[in-house]
Amino acid sequence: MASMNTRTHTRLRPSLRTPRQTSLLRSSAFRGALVYLAVFLAMTGGTLAFLYSEMARSLSQSADRLVWQEAAVLSRLHTMQGTDALQNFVATRGQAGGEMVYFLADGLGTRLAGNLAAFPTPEQTSRTADDWVTFTALRGDTASGMPVRGRVVVLDDDLALLVARDITPQTTQLATLLRVFVGAMGGLLLVGLFGSVVLARRTLARVEIITESLRDIMQGRFDTRVKMAGSGDEMTLLADQLNAMTARVDALMSSMREVTDNIAHDLRTPLNRLRGQLELVHAQLDDASASRDPLIAPLEQCMHDIDALLENFAALLSLSRMESGAVARETEDVDLNAVVADIAELYAPAFEEAGARLDVVMPEGPVRILGARALISQAIANLVENALKYACVPKHAITLELSQRATQTGVFFDICVRDCGPGIAAPDRARAKARFVRLEPSRHLPGSGIGLSLVQAIAQVHGGELTLRDNDPHGLVATLTMSAGAV
Amino acid sequence: MDTSEQLNVLLVEDDAAAAGLVSEALGNVGHRVAHASDGEAGLDMASTGGFDILIVDRMLPKLDGLNMVRQLRDQGNRVPVLFLSALGEVEDRVDGLRAGGDDYLVKPFAIAELTARLEALARRQLGASDTALTLADLTLDLVARTVTRAGVSIDMQPREFVLLEYLMRNQDRVVTRRMLLENVWNYQFDPQTNVIDVHISRLRAKIDRGFTPALLHTVRGSGYVMRAGDG
CATH class of the missing domain: 1.10.287 (Helix Hairpins)
Structure with missing residues (x-):
């Protein structure tokens, strides 16, 4: 009993419809990971920003409370013991130095006591809405300025008392905090990006394994299996x-x-x-x-x-x-010029006998393709025979043309048969390629209705297709396209 | 159809009905047919010699046709082999020819096709090294690639020359259209149109028009024959 045990599938070349390689940046895994990373970063950033502003507020409040208390003590001292006592006290406190800054002035702005050389001008200070001032204090005992924040209290007898406190510690603290936070965000971003790339590449690699196998399977190698490492994911x-x-x-x-x-x-x-x-x-x-x-x-x-x-x-x-992909086991280096010329040589007399002509148009020099010579010859012969049988109009030329074109997906060869016959109406063209279909005007002529199906199948074996379109002004152009493959 | 010679044919075929039919048909045209129904028996009978040609089915019990012929060739036996097979793809033919077959006929085939090929094959060795082929007053000079009839030089296209050469090498034997397509044009497919007939009628116009007797005859239902007698 006949049984085909020799399973022969050969991938001639990637077909016209080879899917594009997905790049990392276009992969959904990478994009998904990026979106996730962005959301995660935004939430973390928000939390850290909130934390930072709370810390800043709390630090500044506790500093401000000290200033308030000091101002209240001094104010009560003035009320209870008078200006001289206050003046002495401020002088003593001012000499003690530390983190406090004092300045006591009379109604004219003359310095009465304090460790500040002069009352800061409004240009030197920045004032908040609730009358807190921030400025750089140039104290007698420090060479460089010291950033301070405090307020002016107006006492009886037209006295003005400025009490302020060094804010360097809290500024430093906040700066450190900010550095830590920004560093953490940067670290998260890096780790996240790295993770996304790793994740996406892993996913892509596995998807690639599947598409690679599917491509082989679509080209008729049904013994292909997807080899996926991993367990149960x-x-x-x-x-x-x-x-x-x-x-x-x-x-x-x-x-x-x-x-x-x-x-x-x-x-x-x-x-x-x-x-x-x-x-x-x-x-x-x-x-x-x-x-x-x-x-x-x-x-x-x-x-x-x-x-x-x-x-x-x-x-x-x-x-x-x-x-089913079980043909074309043997491919060879085929010179399409020679194949076309041979077919033309075989059929030209038959066209002349019918009063028509077969013109051949070919590029110079050999046109090489990796393919099955016998199949390509048969496909061209089928197209030429169709023209001979159905579209041979006396005194007209049927053109057999071989041409080559380069596209982004590779180099393709077109073998075109142009006739001046009745043509095929646009709605019937797809059907004409199906097996056993005989279109109406020629149904009575001998033939099986397999010719074009066979051409189509041969084109597909060679990574191409068969297209039918209108000739100008009338007739049919049948084009057999084949991929050049790796010649 | 008349044949001047009788061929000793060994038919190796497991389908008894098909074998009977082929035997009868070949017997009718004057050949002697021996039959083996599996590859081992076929190899034994072929090894003893005495056959002019072997007809071997590809798919046989015990030892398949390809291996049978391979073993036969390994023994140094050069007897012409014609393969029969239901497998007709190009690569199947190539396999057959590689295994040592000389011709390959795909089932189904016409008996006339088989007979024609058989006779062409059995006598193929003769005249292979000739420098000229002649039939009546027609002469083909294989070295100079020229054709003359009754001393008149006839202009030939290269393919016409090959076609005429093939017909002349097989003179007095029927040559089918399929044989012409395979051997002259090197194609394995069957044209649905009369392309071969057109080539033959052009050739006939060149070598027969204006000369007697006609040399290129059409054999109805089979093909063509070159012979000097009347067709």
Whole structure:
């Protein structure tokens, strides 16, 4: 029994529809991680900013309370013991130095006591809404200025008392805090970015494993399996499901191949036998009598019909095997110029016989493609034969043109057959490529309706496609496109 | 169809009905057919020699056709082999020819096709090294690549020359359209149109028009034959 045990799948080249490689920046894993990182950073940043402002407020409040208390003590001293006592006290306190700044002035602004040389001018101070002033104090005992914050209290007898406190400690504290916070945010950002890249690359790598395998499977290598390392996560689960699906498709394809091979053997063999017997009878009838036997004509019709049936069978089997990817095991370096020239040489006389002409247009020099020569020849022959059968208008030229073009996805070869026949109406074009479809005007002509399907399948084996469009002003342009592959 | 010679044919085929049919058809045209129904028996019979040609099915019990012929070739046996097979893709043919087959016929085939190929193959060795081929007053000079008939030089396109050469090498034997397509044009597919007939009628116009007798004859239902007698 016929059974195909040799499973032969060869990837000729990536097809026209090879998906683009996903770049890291476009990957959804990376983008997702980035969005997550941004949200996380914003929330952390918000929290830290709140913390910072609370700390600043609390520090400044406790400093302010000290200033208030000092001012209150001095104010009560003035009320209870008078200006001189206050003046002495302020002088003593001022000499003690430390973090406090005092300045006591009379109504004219003359300094009465304090460790400040002069009352700061309004330009030197910044004043808040609740009358707190901040300025750089130039104290007698310190060489450089000291940032202080305090307030002016107006006492009886037209006296003005400025009490302020050094804010360096809290400023330093806040600056340190800010540095820590910014550093933490920067660190988070770096770790987050690194994590996103690692995560995205890992995901991409695993997705790439799957797409790579799927590409092979789509090109007919059904023994391909997705090899996914890892244990039980969603990607391995997906890979397992894909593998199960591919195994199922593989089994179905194998059984289809087996069925077609069995058809080839079990149905064609008896038909062949039948034809052989008719042929024997035919030979005997032909020999037996000198005059033509009346049975010979119907006998010949029978043989002719069986031949047509067997031919359709053969074409269909060819097509099935091509579409299942089980062909083109052997590819070679093919010179398309030579292939086209040979086909033209074979068919040109038939066109001339019909009163038409077959023009050939080819680029200079060899045009090389990695492919199956016999299949390419057959595809071109099918297109040329279609033109000969359906579109051969006397005194018109049918053009067979080979051209080459480079696109972003690679180099492609177009083999174009242009005729001036009736053409194919736009809505029928897709259908024309389907198997067994015979379009209306030519339905009565001999043919199986497999020709264009076969061309389409051959184009796909060579990483291309078959396109049909209108010729100007009328007729059909059938273009067989093939990818140059790695020649 | 008349044949001047009788061929000793060994048919290795497991399908008894098909084998009977082929035997009968070949017997009718005057050949002697021996039959083996599996690869081992076929190898034994072929090894003893005495056959002009082998017809071998590719798929056989015990020892398949490819391996049978391979082993035969390993023994140094050069007898011409024609493979029969239901597998008709190009690579299947290539496999057959690589294993040591000389021709490859895909099932289903017409008996006339088989007979024509068989006779062409059995006699192929003859005249392979000729420098000229002649039939009646037609002469093909294989070295100078020129054709003359009755002393008149005939202008030939390169492909026409190859076509005529193939027909001349097989003179007196029927050559089918498929054989022409395979051997002259090197194509394996069947044209749905009459391209071969057009080439033949052009060739006929060149070598037969204005000369007698006609040399290139059409054999109805089979193909063409080059012969000096009437068709």
